[in-house]
Amino acid sequence: MASSAARHDVYNRLIKPEVLAGLANLDLIARTVVEGALIGLHRSPFFGFSQEFAEYRAYVEGDDPRFIDWNVYARTDRTYIKRFLGDTNSHLMVLLDASGSMAFGSGAVTKFRYAQMLAASLAYLATRQHDAIGTLIFDEAVRDYRAPSSRSGQLPAILHSLDAVVPARRTDLGKPFERFREHVSRRGLVAVISDFYCDPDAMLASVQPLAYQGQDVVLMQVLDPFELQPRINDATLFEDMETGEAIEVSPDFMQREYPERVRAHVAALRVAAARAGADHIVLDTSKPLDEPLRQYLLFRGRRR
């Protein structure tokens, strides 16, 4: 059995994103990715639906008063929240960047398609664990918003909304994140999937209020292999997919200096994320999707 699971694991790990992208059904993609990722994992104490008592913790502003343990309050004159295992991961909000830059892809899978599959996988994983799942698709404004819910019809609706989006327009984290804060007051996990071609300080300014709100934020930065290590042979005129700005660059610049700039940008984002209390994950669109799912689960486990 163990050897069969290992083979299955290996099999799923070998499913390249471009193969997954060939599947038209996003539900099938998500199911394939999640099932593949979970097979072989030992049962984790971090997962599973249960009403088993987990802990008390002090009430903080923003907690639902319905979960205050009034008995404790009567005895100690302090407000405590009674937490169960099932309550610790019941809320996942996926924020998907659908700006024009996400349409870039040097191979068969664009960054947006990869992000779509990732978002669908997260949604499927959350549903499978009976977590409430919601999505917010944005570019420079909010294009689609679905409030977190654990109803049975939520996953198909989310998959449908993800599938219907076409990347376009520019990126602006400010307005969508502000609206998100207005709609979601309940604390939970927030996964932001984007290429994050923005000023790290601007990103910090948008994400930090979420952390202040009590959200556990993970920034999933999706990058194409070409962006990480570009290779060109001749002088090339690069056109910005969002602004249309054209700049001609030399091969030497692209192969020597540009990767350094990307690394510096990623590092700056990581620092900014750390300052906001958020995690930062860099995803290579050429890599299988189970790897980011694992990193997500690790993140989820740390944030319990």
Add this chain to the structure above:
Amino acid sequence: MSLLAPLFLLGLLTLGLPLWLHRLQTQNPKRQMISSAMLLDRSERRLHVQKRLRFLLLLALRLALLAVAAFAFAQPLWRLAAGAGLQRSARQHLIIVDTSLSMGAAGRMEAARAEALRVIDEMQSGDRAQIVAAGSTIERQATGADGASGDQSALRRAVSQLRAGNGRLEYALAVGAIDSLAGAGDLPVVAHLISDFQSSGLSARFADLLPRSERARRIELQLHPIAAPVAANWAVTGIRQSGNAVDVTVRGHGAPAGTVSVKLEVNGSARGEQRAPITADGEATLRFADVALNVGDNRVVARLGGTDGLAGDDTGYAVLQGGGPQAVPLLTTDPGSGAATFISAALNVSAARFRAAPTRLTGFDARTLERYRWLLVDDAGAVDATLAAALRSYVQSGGALLLATGTRAAGLQTLPVSGEAVRGVTVRTADPLSIGRVDGSHPLLVNTRGWQNVAIARMLKVTPGSEDRVLMATEDGEALLIEQRLGSGRLLLLNTSLDNTWNDLPVAPVFVSFMAEAARWLAGEEAYGSRQLAGAVLPLAQAGATVGQVIDPEGHEMLSLAGTRNAQSVRLASTGFYQVVTPVREALVAVNVDPRESDLTPLDAATLQSWRTATEAAETVAPAPGSVQAAGNALPLARWLLALLALVVIAESLAGNWLLRRSTKVLS
């Protein structure tokens, strides 16, 4: 070949077309989308378009094809050095030697002759030449039947006979005569202008200095300035009568300040010598006071003392009148009439050399008519038949008469003397007539102005004869002033009065000038004039009239027996006094040198070089069809270029085909 042929060189502009076509292979940088340009360096090279020329061999052939075609249509000529290429053809040389007065300066004529001989020496086998003396006239020297000769000894003889004259040479005149001097031959013409090239001989229009050919043949003009020093020169430029004194004007050219002396002669006898200081290049007037002149014309000669650069202008000649104004009879019924007063006053204030002598018609002796050069009658109606016949005879024999009309002429049917019919009298007292037409070409009226202000209240309506010339007419077309040819004399008919009863002419400003000009014309002074320049033409004959004789300054009769009847003019080649004798009068004409010849300053080198350059440019005049060989030293390249064009076309086709096959092979 057309003069517009060089415009085909504009076809070279088409060279840009193949260049453009061969650069269509554009290598733009590869265009690629990228998520964001925020991490790209803006200091990298900006967008540029790099184009490369392709198929260089084909391009070169195509460029050559277009260039050769353009040059071929431009019909270029290859100018060969003398003796190179084609056989050099014979040429006709015109050796034009300046014989104007300035060439009389020391050494100039000798230098000109030497230069002419040098040109003759350099003539080659088959060349012909003619010697031309260019002064106030352009004259071929007798060297052959048609003026041109290949006989060098004859040419040398002709050169040796050249002498400086008294006339003035205008270079434009000499250059303009080249084509006609060259005759009808087909030989290319080389004109050699040998001169001191005085700056005063330059014409106002530089274009006049370039030879032109009516026969479209090639004329080459070569300038041969003679090397001659410019010596100081003084010249007598004027002799004027001022009361009893005679003023002589002397002017210096390139001369330093100093003192000039002038001796004066009147009718051959010396009348003294005067000295006066003169500034450098300045002018001095020497006055000979109380010079007694004879009545009538006096021959006055002023001679400059000392020696200078040019002797020919050291003597001046003038005809001065002595004895005061000549009396002209004014035949009138009343010597105290208004007409007599107005006419006398007009002649007195004008510069005319005549004065009116009012004489009663009844007391005038017709036998004395021959004493007078002209006379006036103020009222034709008062002339009786006897006097009219005498006056007619007088005019027919060369006399002159101004016949006006007055109140007594109102009833005439025909005018006396002239015989013209009178149709009545026009009376416009309430609305006077004005002058409608004036014949400004007539010498009598050419210098009169202001006729439009004259009002005519009464006038005779006279029908002019077929040979009469109406000099002036009123606004209604009636003849007011008529010139009638009567024999060899002159008759002026004024069909209104000379007082202010029928018109306001006597009180109009034009009256004075009219009387002065009428006096000059009736006296015949405009025909000859008393002052002329050497080289001028003196008109002699009036149609059909006997002209008499002209005696030159040396006392020789200039006209033959036949010439005394039909000669139209004589040329005043010498300086001095010419005596013109006609049946009715005798005139004296003083001939002087042109003062512009006295300035010996030559053209500056820059101007001379400009003339040479312009002349060389003008030599590119297209030769006549078929005369290419005659041009001799220009090889047409068009046919060779066309052959080259054919070769380039073949090469271009072969190269294009080869490249096409190679491209097809690569694709397959």
